[in-house]
Every structure is written in structure tokens, then in C-alpha cells.
Amino acid sequence: MNIPTITSIVTSFNEASDIKTITFTYPGDVSPGQFFMVWIPGVDEIPMSVSFATKTMKGITFRNVGDATLALYQLKKGDKIGIRGPYGNGFSLKGKHLLFVGGGTGIAMLALAIEQARKKKLKATVIIGAKTKNQLFFEGRMRQCGATVLVSTDDGSTGYKGYASELAKHVLKEKHIDAIYTCGPEQMMKTLLLYCKTIPFQASLERYMKCALGLCGQCCIGKGLRVCLDGPVFDGTVLKKIKDFGVYHRDASGRKILF
Numbered sequence: 001m002n003i004p005t006i007t008s009i010v011t012s013f014n015e016a017s018d019i020k021t022i023t024f025t026y027p028g029d030v031s032p033g034q035f036f037m038v039w040i041p042g043v044d045e046i047p048m049s050v051s052f053a054t055k056t057m058k059g060i061t062f063r064n065v066g067d068a069t070l071a072l073y074q075l076k077k078g079d080k081i082g083i084r085g086p087y088g089n090g091f092s093l094k095g096k097h098l099l100f101v102g103g104g105t106g107i108a109m110l111a112l113a114i115e116q117a118r119k120k121k122l123k124a125t126v127i128i129g130a131k132t133k134n135q136l137f138f139e140g141r142m143r144q145c146g147a148t149v150l151v152s153t154d155d156g157s158t159g160y161k162g163y164a165s166e167l168a169k170h171v172l173k174e175k176h177i178d179a180i181y182t183c184g185p186e187q188m189m190k191t192l193l194l195y196c197k198t199i200p201f202q203a204s205l206e207r208y209m210k211c212a213l214g215l216c217g218q219c220c221i222g223k224g225l226r227v228c229l230d231g232p233v234f235d236g237t238v239l240k241k242i243k244d245f246g247v248y249h250r251d252a253s254g255r256k257i258l259f
């Protein structure tokens with residue numbers, strides 16, 4: 001499990017501007033919210049949430065933001081990558097009516113959890129937030145599984161004009177929500193946590209990762225929590241005590257970078 005398995009890309013398709021999903025053969029079970037370490041030979045190895053999963057095939061959905069994701073973006077059917085994992089804890093779904101809030105590529109890591117909620121016949125309201133209309137994705141897929149989908153864009157090009165967290169605040173006023181699940185920009189998730197008050201809350205965090213095995217300490221937050229092993233999904237009760245949450249992350253050298 002900790003040595004990359006070399007596999008070939010089976011499909012590669014555009015989801016939105018600068019966002020692609022690639023699928024590859026990789027057998028085994030995955031819990032919604034877990035991630036893989038994806039090795040792009042000659043470039044880098046990076047963490048990616050599992051956005052698509054069958055018994056034999058898996059998929060990841062990513063935005064082209066730098067060297068590794070650009071290289072992934074340019075790979076074609078038949079090209080080789082290395083996969084290790086799945087790693088991390090994943091979400092635990094509780095309650096009858098769940099609110100999912102995905103900002104940017106965050107909806108990619110929530111997708112399997114939303115589909116699992118619908119399979120369990122739970123009510124799912126999903127907010128997908130993006131900067132603008134052409135960066136939205138998975139809207140159709142989420143509707144198809146029976147979720148109620150609401151969209152927000154920062155520039156108002158479609159859906160609610162404003163941040164996904166603001167739209168969530170309206171939903172929380174209008175509907176009885178039993179639990180909130182989120183992934184996206186950390187300041188958005190921190191704002192949501194403040195709105196939640198007593199509602200159970202789980203958020204998936206992104207930190208720079210190297211080993212993904214809990215050994216190197218690169219992804220530590222708070223007092224010794226490792227995002228790769230103790231997360232990436234953290235409970236609201238834990239996040240409330242973590243000073244770094246929504247404030248800073250660390251780069252490859254360990255230097256603090258303010259959000």
C-alpha cells in the first residue's frame with residue numbers, strides 16, 4: 001500500500017475551465033473523503049481526493065495550479081501514473097438532512113460522501129461555490145444522485161451572487177440541518193464553523209504533504225495533529241481548538257503562509 005502501484009489512465013475529460021477528471025484501474029475499497037498520493041513520474045507526488053470509485057476503477061478531479069497538476073492535466077489515455085493509498089479517515093455521516101458545502105475543487109472530495117448519503121436515503125442539500133460560472137462542475141452529477149443542488153458564484157454569473165458560506169447561512173436559517181460537511185478554501189470553512197454553533201460539523205483540510213504516512217511531520221496542525229493520518233477530515237469540536245485553522249498553512253520548507 002505504501003509503494004506506488006503503477007497504473008494507466010483510462011479516461012481523461014474536462015469538467016470545467018482548467019479542471020479535469022482522470023480515471024484509472026485501481027482495485028479496492030475507499031471511504032468517501034479519503035485521498036491518494038499520485039506520482040507523476042519525473043515531476044512530483046501529490047495528494048488528491050478520490051472523486052470516483054468502483055470496485056476496480058478510481059478517479060481524481062483536479063485544478064491545474066502548478067507543475068504537478070499541469071503534468072497530470074496533459075496526460076492522455078494510456079499514460080502511466082503511480083498511486084498509493086487510500087489514506088486518511090474520511091467522513092462519517094450522521095443525521096437525516098445533511099448540508100454539504102464545496103468551494104472550488106472542494107466538491108470533488110465531497111462527491112462520494114454525497115452519493116453515499118443518497119444511497120442511505122438521507123436528504124442531501126449541496127452548495128457548490130465557484131468564482132465564476134465556467135469553473136463550476138459536478139452540478140449534474142449531484143442532481144442525478146437525488147441531492148438538492150444550490151450554486152453560488154462570487155461574480156454572480158450564475159446562481160446566488162456571493163460566497164458559498166453566505167448561501168449556507170441562508171439555508172441554515174430556512175431548513176433544519178442535522179450536520180454540515182465541507183471542503184474548500186479554509187477561510188470559507190472557518191466562517192461556516194462559526195455559523196454552525198451547535199450543529200455537528202466536519203471539514204476536510206489540505207496541507208502540504210510528503211509521506212502521507214504520519215512520519216515526516218510536514219502536514220502537522222495544532223498540537224501535533226497530522227492531516228494525513230488524523231485527518232484530512234476533522235470534527236468542528238477539534239477545529240475550534242486549532243489556532244492555525246483558517247489562519248495559515250506551511251509550504252514545502254515548513255514556512256508559515258497566511259491564507
Ligand SMILES: Cc1cc2nc3c(=O)[nH]c(=O)nc-3n(C[C@H](O)[C@H](O)[C@H](O)COP(=O)(O)OP(=O)(O)OC[C@H]3O[C@@H](n4cnc5c(N)ncnc54)[C@H](O)[C@@H]3O)c2cc1C
Binds near residue numbers: 049
Ligand atoms: C488531502 C488532500 C486532498 C487534495 N485533493 C485535491 C483534489 O481533489 N483536487 C485538487 O485539485 N487538489 C487537491 N489537493 C491539492 C493538491 O494536492 C495541490 O493543489 C497540488 O499538490 C498542487 O501541486 P502542483 O505541483 O500542481 O502545484 P504547486 O505549484 O506545487 O503548488 C500550488 C499550490 O498547491 C500546494 N501544494 C503543492 N504541493 C503540495 C503537496 N504535496 N501537498 C499539498 N499541497 C501542495 C502549494 O502549497 C500551493 O498552494 C489536495 C490536497 C490534499 C492535502
Ligand code: FES
Binds near residue numbers: 209228
Ligand atoms: S505528510 Fe508526512 S506526516 Fe503527514
